[in-house]
Amino acid sequence: MNVTRRAAPRTATVASGGTQAPPTEALQDGITYKGYRVEPASYCVSTGAWSPRVVVSLWTEDRSSPRTPLYATNAARWPTRDEADRCALDVARAWIDAAVERQRD
Numbered sequence: 458m459n460v461t462r463r464a465a466p467r468t469a470t471v472a473s474g475g476t477q478a479p480p481t482e483a484l485q486d487g488i489t490y491k492g493y494r495v496e497p498a499s500y501c502v503s504t505g506a507w508s509p510r511v512v513v514s515l516w517t518e519d520r521s522s523p524r525t526p527l528y529a530t531n532a533a534r535w536p537t538r539d540e541a542d543r544c545a546l547d548v549a550r551a552w553i554d555a556a557v558e559r560q561r562d
Contacts, residue, residue: 491557495549499541506534507541511549527552
């Protein structure tokens, strides 16, 4: 199965709270959430099944922060990459929210 992604990065910002995930087109290119760069990277685990994965990095002036891969904590598989990416975005948002909360303490 061939999967291609656009080379030109585009950024969407996701607000916290009960907002819905951005359109799939924005997810493919990555988003910015609370100062973190979130790039979907879900992968095919078998024919027709996708596992959620996302790569998170903190945006700095020199953009040299470590990239942290995050995976869904359950064994859920999704029939499409888009659905897996949306799940991965939820995982990233929870991880970032917890990191921001720890910084406040």
